[in-house]
Amino acid sequence: MSLAFRAAVAERGFDVELSLAPGEKVAVLGHNGAGKSTLLNILAGTLRPDSGTAVLGDRRLFDLGPRRRHWTLPHTRGIALLAQDPLLFPHLSVLENVAFGPRVAGTAPKQSQVRAEHWLDEVGVPELATRRPKQLSGGQAQRVAIARALAAEPRLLLLDEPMAALDVAVAPLLRRVLGRVLTDQATIMVTHDLLDALLLADRIVVLDQGRVAESGPTDEVLQHPKTRFTARIAGLNLIRGSFADGTVTDGHGLSVAGTLRDGVTATTGVRAAAVFAPSAVSIFREPPDGSPRNNLAVTVAELEPRGELVRVRADDHHGHFLAADVTLRSVADLDLYPGREVTYSVKATGVTIYPL
Amino acid sequence: MSLAFRAAVAERGFDVELSLAPGEKVAVLGHNGAGKSTLLNILAGTLRPDSGTAVLGDRRLFDLGPRRRHWTLPHTRGIALLAQDPLLFPHLSVLENVAFGPRVAGTAPKQSQVRAEHWLDEVGVPELATRRPKQLSGGQAQRVAIARALAAEPRLLLLDEPMAALDVAVAPLLRRVLGRVLTDQATIMVTHDLLDALLLADRIVVLDQGRVAESGPTDEVLQHPKTRFTARIAGLNLIRGSFADGTVTDGHGLSVAGTLRDGVTATTGVRAAAVFAPSAVSIFREPPDGSPRNNLAVTVAELEPRGELVRVRADDHHGHFLAADVTLRSVADLDLYPGREVTYSVKATGVTIYPL
Amino acid sequence: MTTTVEEASVRSSRDPRSRLYSGLPRWIYLPAVIGGLFVALPLVAMMLRMDWARFGVLIASPSSLAALTLSLQTSFTSMLVCLVLGVPMAMVLAREQFPGQRLVRSLVLLPLVLPPVVGGIALLFTFGRHGLAAPVMNLFGISVAFSTVAVVMAQTFVALPFLVVSLEGTLRSVGQRYELVAATLGARPSTVLRKVTLPLVLPGLASAAVLSFARALGEFGATITFAGSLQGVTRTLPLEIYLQSYTDTDAAIALSLVLMFVAVVVTVVTASISERSLA
Amino acid sequence: MTTTVEEASVRSSRDPRSRLYSGLPRWIYLPAVIGGLFVALPLVAMMLRMDWARFGVLIASPSSLAALTLSLQTSFTSMLVCLVLGVPMAMVLAREQFPGQRLVRSLVLLPLVLPPVVGGIALLFTFGRHGLAAPVMNLFGISVAFSTVAVVMAQTFVALPFLVVSLEGTLRSVGQRYELVAATLGARPSTVLRKVTLPLVLPGLASAAVLSFARALGEFGATITFAGSLQGVTRTLPLEIYLQSYTDTDAAIALSLVLMFVAVVVTVVTASISERSLA
Amino acid sequence: SGSATPSQTSTLTIYAAASMQTTFDTLKTTFEAEHPGTTVMLNYAGSQALATQLVEGATADVFVSANDTQMKVVTDAGLNAADPRVFATNQLQIAVPPSNPAAISTFADLTKPEVKLVVCAPAVPCGAATVKVEKATGVTLTPVSEEQAVTSVLSKVQAGEADAGLVYKTDVIAAGDTVTGIEFPESSEAINRNPVVLLKSAPQGELGQAWIDLLFSEQGQQVFADAGFGAAQ
């Protein structure tokens, strides 16, 4: 089931073009308000764009523009949408919820029930069949919602942050369920979570301010981001500039030394990206006198705790916000706070360079 | 302003005893549903316990029990409560919001305004005075809410996850504001965030299922937790048992070798805790043949992504869930998933042992 | 000593449910109780005036029974008509946005505030023999004057706004999210309506229906003006009460009490049912 | 070809606001429009019947003007009384939990369904010279029957439930959180009420007040029974309409149109004000 | 005390059946001219509503009923200062729309099956009169509606909803040219009497008596005759 999609919603500053190969699973990443939900809603048919066209497999979903007013209703599209809130119908039992899709498609009650039982089994909660939705935990409800969406046998499944509302303890199990049941299912999944993308998606599409910022195979995009925005999502620091002698120098004169990515070559003057992980950064109060080749004077902008680590973001005065991960203890010891001047130190072996 | 507090709410399984030295700042930690908000609501006077007594400074807040029905109304207590949602009065300007406390306490309009301006200045947003609450961002609104609470000059300030609803980018700035303005303010702050506790609190109280699980000076509790629950909150693995020969052995025969905490001694047979950080754990598919003294056979239970790292929790079949932090890449390389059998390997130098 | 304030505030603590702070100033109970009494006393006064010994006889007279039966039948029918017309109206008002929506909503509300007699005159002007709709109605040989149908029309006219207004509120507060999910699962709009929307708003629908039933039950002015008053055909309970009040005040009171009783039972029962199903 | 379904569904797309899927089956517009016409046509019919050339003369007669003035005065006063009694009632119903709450709520609703004439009789039984409250009232030398005060009482009796029911809904949906915050900032309950609760529910309060004003404006049956019909003292606009209908139907229609006009203006204006302040 | 002292202003309160509205409004002007400083307050409603109000303690000087029945309610309660007197009488007429679509000309025509006839319910005075006529003539009417009030009968004839209605002659005259009245001899079988009485608790007893006197005066009787009433008894 291939998808060709283009749509614009002026009011939301949304203008996205997208195409999917048959059976491909796509993760859509992006900041809050980037237009991820807008994309899914247009596809599902609950929001009509100002203009655009979309074709799923052999069927036109919409074709809107000057003089073109083709628009199909959601229930004719074969596209199921599952959001953060499972939204199980509260007046139906779990089994009836899952059987809803088959039933409204005209399948006989008996057969619908069999199919519902099959999918409940697939998502690992066959024992919940007779419960009411309000008797379920968040994780159970979300599994049932997945079963319900799949039982409708959609040609395309849309998932809008399906794990965002779940306990951290439940999300991994659900991720595993999804990994198993989505094997042959064309899927577009919106997520804030790198792990989802990594484990479940063949391709990543990054949206920024209603536009596609980057798109490509999952590994490639995450390991070698081309835009600073994607780098930030992937949790990496990225500096773009021209390459010369193992060093990338940006327009403001900031230079970062590093090692070329395996198997690539670069000629002097070519546009290139230098990428390093926050964990590769050490923080010093005074510029250190040691082996690391890269010492950047920065001003701490914000501290964001992540478990035992704290991610420190700092302004390098060249237009970059660079992240470093340090321990809670170091934050206290170094007396880090927004506004403090420190030095980021990165070994050249921790920096990967590749041409853009 | 010292506080002596004891209260029980049978319906919520809540039974907490607590006392505070004058001016002490306390962080209350605990799982969802542990009773943190219940504690604050009883103190603020918006919830009446079944029984209990509380005295703040020289004033009795309540004294409930068989035949004892002393209960003061919230507005007479001098206890301000600030929750996750800033709840600025939408029909008043920012300045009027902050001046609300002084005004209802009978201060003259002019003076109230001066005081409101002072506190807006303190929290760093004097320029917002004339705005309406709906014209503020989440972080701005929360700062104004802090100013409003402080302008009421409460004898005790209660903060219920004041930063939970804020963008990660805004929280650190607000934390800094709090650190500055709360200097001389008796405060009880509920938080899920270690960094808050570390930076803002003198003391930590950990609640679990409506009871105080642990309580003590911040550093002591976080570095040397006494209960597994607290260890988990502090992001550490804890095994309790009896000490013998540099090793702690629990009731199920699980042994962990480590090094004694600086400056303490332990005799054989004494009850002791062995603590190690998730980052000290390496994961192997097969038991490795190397220097680490501790190799524990475990079953992966869940994967929880945290930035570039993934926290793996695994069951050691001795009643512990042990955490390990590995990179995203390792999760994929090791093919980790819930149910997989692996080995956790920890060097003895990574394990701290201290008597309980 | 601050005891006075404190003690007073614990007064209601004997009720275990009131452990949450209500924050009401104490003086507010004074006007609230006065208001409650103002509404309740007249009802009590009516009961006290009743000659209970004659109650059974009074309400069992043939004309009373005929009126009661007719009232229950027509009110029930009106409720059904209100459902058939009012549910779609509420759905369109709640789910669609169109220009002039506010005006339409306030027009629909108008029968609430129109004196019912004026409403009856307006109905005569519309559906009467020489009314606005007469040409169309004559074409189909329909004549409603002086028939039970006219009673139902008058009752529907005054009761419809109650149903529309309260159901629109329910629909808005339930929101559209479940309906959208059902659509993406392949359910066509009619199916969504039948299998999702209506079951979801059932408690609200029930209480809206009851409100319209109760209003229809009490309808007097529009009925007498538009439908007339003939025993067994158009003379509903309120009309019978009015007529009885000429000759036998006791009978009128007795019938009023019956009317009130039916209304209270229906509303209390529905309220408790819908509260339970919401819980 | 699925064109038919698709094309039809885009019909409303000329309205830029309807970019969101409403999910209504198309057939639902049929009963909705029929329902709308059923309510609107009678009002149109009345306007068509009006002899507009005489309109000005008819509504400007001394008795009409006296009735209009009296109606506006008494309805406004009733609205104030409804506010004074109804706001506390709504607050207690919304914020407190007490046994029998459901019964109290349905008793308060009763005047909604009681035929107003019966309501008037009940008021006579209570506040009339020989009524239930007479001993108390005589003690203070108060006599209300057949005075303008009686008109206000009759109107308040029927209008109060409108205010209480709609305000209680608003109070519940606004919730108690702001009130609790204000209390922890040191505001006593009365201050919270004045400085927080009332300003917060202002839009809902305004529309509830208007609803009660409009209902009071249209009150007929209880007024004529309890207060009588003295020009300038108790003869409000609906009573004048009733009297005029004996002799001059045109005048009655003209006055009804005036009544409707006042009601629509007041409701539309308030609706748009409260929508604006909610936005 | 009040009426004799012209310098004082006084108010005379009269509870009058709604059917008296036109005539009493005329007489009010006359009366106020003759008694400077006096205001006449007229409370018009159905006789039955007025009787209830009086029994429930309303204060008035004069009660004017549209029939003997409601007067009896008041006298039975002992509220009267003197015996009621009948100052005018009234007779039924057939009211038809101006076009007279059913071509009614006699009382017997009302029994034609295609005629939509509305009458008053037996409980109200005009209905009681209708029953009397039926009994006296042996004719059985089959009305489509038995209305609660004369106005309801009239408005249905005016609207053309009914082909004919039985109401009082005075009502037909008051309705002007919106209906046409048809006299029928059988109406003499049921003469309706309009009694008036001074009330015991009258605050303005003398003025009240003056009003009653006005009703029986030549001038008063002329006003009633113009409105279609029969003479006092």
Ligand SMILES: Nc1ncnc2c1ncn2[C@@H]1O[C@H](COP(=O)(O)OP(=O)(O)OP(=O)(O)O)[C@@H](O)[C@H]1O
């Ligand atoms: N109902 C709406 N009406 C108008 N604009 C809207 C509406 N919903 C969202 N927007 C705007 O459209 C843009 C895209 O929003 P969208 O919900 O698609 O973002 P998102 O990527 O899903 O964000 P999030 O991660 O917060 O879910 C944002 O600027 C948002 O403010």
Ligand SMILES: Nc1ncnc2c1ncn2[C@@H]1O[C@H](COP(=O)(O)OP(=O)(O)OP(=O)(O)O)[C@@H](O)[C@H]1O
């Ligand atoms: N209004 C309520 N009525 C009854 N029980 C409640 C109510 N609110 C909370 N509880 C129960 O009381 C217990 C303590 O809840 P509380 O809100 O104090 O937890 P918490 O520590 O603040 O949790 P969280 O981190 O989720 O805010 C829980 O078991 C909860 O289910």
Ligand SMILES: [Mg+2]
């Ligand atoms: Mg979204």
Ligand SMILES: [Mg+2]
């Ligand atoms: Mg909480």
